[in-house]
Amino acid sequence: MPSKFTRSPAAVPASMRHVEAGAKRAGRSLSDIDVTVYVRTCVTDEPAPAREALARDITGYAIVSVYARFFAECGFAEEVEAVNAAWKAGDRAGAVKGISERVLDGLGAVGSADFCREQMNAFARTGATPVVLPFAPPGPGARASMLKTFRSFP
Numbered sequence: 001m002p003s004k005f006t007r008s009p010a011a012v013p014a015s016m017r018h019v020e021a022g023a024k025r026a027g028r029s030l031s032d033i034d035v036t037v038y039v040r041t042c043v044t045d046e047p048a049p050a051r052e053a054l055a056r057d058i059t060g061y062a063i064v065s066v067y068a069r070f071f072a073e074c075g076f077a078e079e080v081e082a083v084n085a086a087w088k089a090g091d092r093a094g095a096v097k098g099i100s101e102r103v104l105d106g107l108g109a110v111g112s113a114d115f116c117r118e119q120m121n122a123f124a125r126t127g128a129t130p131v132v133l134p135f136a137p138p139g140p141g142a143r144a145s146m147l148k149t150f151r152s153f154p
Helices: 011-025 047-062 065-088 092-097 101-107 113-124 142-151
Strands: 036-043 108-111 129-134
Touching (some): 011 036, 011 065, 036 047, 036 142, 047 101, 101 108, 108 113
Parallel strands (some): 036 129
16 A cells, blocks of 8 residues: 555656657757656545556556566666566466555556546656556456546646
8 A cells, every 4th residue: 555655656767767768869859849757547435456457457558568667767677677587487476475565556556536636646757748647456346446537637
């Protein structure tokens, strides 16, 4: 469960460095470019299932070498190594468990409406424009969960 304090959106600064390098190659500066970041967001009073769903999604990326390198660049090398070691050993559940709370909060926003809004503000402070990308854990409550998330960001 996320703390009441906002956690760092760790992937954004690394992404911004890549965007800035590309802008320079094109003869532009970072200030010439609008950078948007999609933030996987789920407003919920029961964060555990949503955080597990987000961990499964992130695991799917972390086992792909290009994403693994990027996540390591974002400061998640230890988690990426744990995920990939478990995955290669055939331990899919163990791989998902390798996605730490720090990774979840560094890449997404899951929790109360106040927490998610605070996370979006943290993403905005990086210089990027955050866009809520709602998701919900699978199951009968998915639709209601998605609507709750949409309605929390007027």
